[in-house]
Amino acid sequence: MKENKYDETNFFNQYSKMPRSMGGLSAAGEWPVLKQMLPDMRNKRVLDLGCGYGWHCEYAVEQGAKSVVGVDISEKMLEVAKKKHLVGNIDYRQMAMEDIEFPNEVFDIVISSLALHYIEDFHELCNKIHSYLTDGGYFIFSVEHPIFTAYGEQDWYYDKEGNRLHWPVDRYFEEGVRKAKFLGEDVMKYHKTLTTYINGLLHAGFDLCELTEPKANDDFLKAYPEAIDELRRPMFLILLARKK
Amino acid sequence: MKENKYDETNFFNQYSKMPRSMGGLSAAGEWPVLKQMLPDMRNKRVLDLGCGYGWHCEYAVEQGAKSVVGVDISEKMLEVAKKKHLVGNIDYRQMAMEDIEFPNEVFDIVISSLALHYIEDFHELCNKIHSYLTDGGYFIFSVEHPIFTAYGEQDWYYDKEGNRLHWPVDRYFEEGVRKAKFLGEDVMKYHKTLTTYINGLLHAGFDLCELTEPKANDDFLKAYPEAIDELRRPMFLILLARKK
Numbered sequence: 290m291k292e293n294k295y296d297e298t299n300f301f302n303q304y305s306k307m308p309r310s311m312g313g314l315s316a317a318g319e320w321p322v323l324k325q326m327l328p329d330m331r332n333k334r335v336l337d338l339g340c341g342y343g344w345h346c347e348y349a350v351e352q353g354a355k356s357v358v359g360v361d362i363s364e365k366m367l368e369v370a371k372k373k374h375l376v377g378n379i380d381y382r383q384m385a386m387e388d389i390e391f392p393n394e395v396f397d398i399v400i401s402s403l404a405l406h407y408i409e410d411f412h413e414l415c416n417k418i419h420s421y422l423t424d425g426g427y428f429i430f431s432v433e434h435p436i437f438t439a440y441g442e443q444d445w446y447y448d449k450e451g452n453r454l455h456w457p458v459d460r461y462f463e464e465g466v467r468k469a470k471f472l473g474e475d476v477m478k479y480h481k482t483l484t485t486y487i488n489g490l491l492h493a494g495f496d497l498c499e500l501t502e503p504k505a506n507d508d509f510l511k512a513y514p515e516a517i518d519e520l521r522r523p524m525f526l527i528l529l530a531r532k533k
Numbered sequence: 534m535k536e537n538k539y540d541e542t543n544f545f546n547q548y549s550k551m552p553r554s555m556g557g558l559s560a561a562g563e564w565p566v567l568k569q570m571l572p573d574m575r576n577k578r579v580l581d582l583g584c585g586y587g588w589h590c591e592y593a594v595e596q597g598a599k600s601v602v603g604v605d606i607s608e609k610m611l612e613v614a615k616k617k618h619l620v621g622n623i624d625y626r627q628m629a630m631e632d633i634e635f636p637n638e639v640f641d642i643v644i645s646s647l648a649l650h651y652i653e654d655f656h657e658l659c660n661k662i663h664s665y666l667t668d669g670g671y672f673i674f675s676v677e678h679p680i681f682t683a684y685g686e687q688d689w690y691y692d693k694e695g696n697r698l699h700w701p702v703d704r705y706f707e708e709g710v711r712k713a714k715f716l717g718e719d720v721m722k723y724h725k726t727l728t729t730y731i732n733g734l735l736h737a738g739f740d741l742c743e744l745t746e747p748k749a750n751d752d753f754l755k756a757y758p759e760a761i762d763e764l765r766r767p768m769f770l771i772l773l774a775r776k777k
Binding site: 436439440446454455456457458459460461462463482483484487488491496497498499500501502504520521522523 | 680683684690698699700701702703704705706707726727728731732735740741742743744745746748764765766767
């Protein structure tokens with residue numbers, strides 16, 4: 290099911306108050322790692338899946354991208370994107386990531402930031418992306434880590450005093466829907482195993498170039514001291530792959 | 534530190550009673566997956582790191598390997614290997630995996646089954662293995678999964694009634710020594726992140742061919758019904774890589 294959570298007023302309002310929504314890329318703990326892994330954008334045709342406010346689309350233009358297509362299911366998110374992050378040759382399109390259709394080999398780089406855990410079928414999308422990319426083109430994406438999504442509730446396990454004891458993992462091999470609390474709302478995500486992500490890429494015809502489990506760096510921990518527990522378990526996974 | 538746990542009499546005796554010690558490859562839940570991922574062994578020169586009883590060395594010979602070098606730190610394990618699994622052109626050598634030294638490009642395939650979580654520095658060993666392999670040579674290994682090793686105790690989290698509530702994860706980004714209970718003994722292992730395993734391979738000059746988190750199949754669950762909880766979290770990780 291393609292859930293359009295970000296068009297629900299309450300959720301949208303909550304999301305708009307998150308540090309990363311207000312502060313942009315520099316307020317996202319994983320950004321320094323993602324940024325370093327991004328391929329050279331100069332003169333490239335870029336597709337951004339689940340572009341949201343368009344921070345990454347704008348960044349691509351700043352880095353010299355020839356053109357950028359930003360896809361998102363949410364009208365509200367794209368309204369903000371068009372108002373605040375419409376620079377250069379960006380084309381924002383409202384549609385579900387699962388519904389994209391492009392001719393073969395029209396993009397040089399496909400990026401996706403924290404969006405692909407909302408889709409059910411990674412293999413299908415991966416095959417599509419492979420066909421839209423030119424030979425040697427890059428696919429780079431961040432997702433919630435399988436360790437983070439497996440249990441479902443996306444919360445620590447606490448003792449009676451409310452201390453965070455550890456991160457619980459369960460149902461790992463049971464891929465599919467998880468209903469997590471996010472910003473006080475029920476949000477539907479799809480747990481996938483690491484095997485699904487990696488072999489999805491390899492079997493679609495990508496070479497894996499790099500995998501990173503980003504962890505908050507010292508600067509980020511200074512700005513957001515409560516993020517110290519983020520070192521106790523991985524929250525995100527970033528993969529950079531290249532079409533053979 | 535290079536621990537030689539398997540030469541301690543009590544541990545060795547306990548290990549010898551495990552299903553996989555008595556039944557061999559077919560009694561190891563991950564074997565069907567590892568077997569399927571193994572490259573063609575015909576006429577190949579094979580190195581087995583942490584060969585233990587030599588089950589995999591013997592298998593390599595059965596599959597047509599030209600020669601096999603089996604390395605293990607444990608004298609007792611190799612005694613059994615030499616007595617029970619010395620077929621074809623197998624050369625069993627007693628030494629720590631960290632101490633191996635071979636000329637460049639003398640092996641076509643390097644395998645390692647559930648041994649590399651005992652070594653501290655994966656990058657160093659990975660670079661060595663890369664140099665010992667011929668171009669296009671394969672490195673395939675299974676290790677305990679980072680989800681399995683992170684917390685340290687390698688046990689479920691139980692409620693008061695002794696029910697397994699979930700698998701605890703903590704200290705994920707803190708790589709290094711973990712003292713786990715295994716067969717009633719303290720055993721020293723080294724937790725590594727997934728990033729370390731994957732990027733260790735990629736940065737050493739390997740292409741990643743396949744990653745699998747093996748899960749017990751129906752046949753295994755019929756033979757060992759208590760293994761049902763193995764579907765709740767990954768225990769092993771198997772990686773197949775190829776020298777560029």
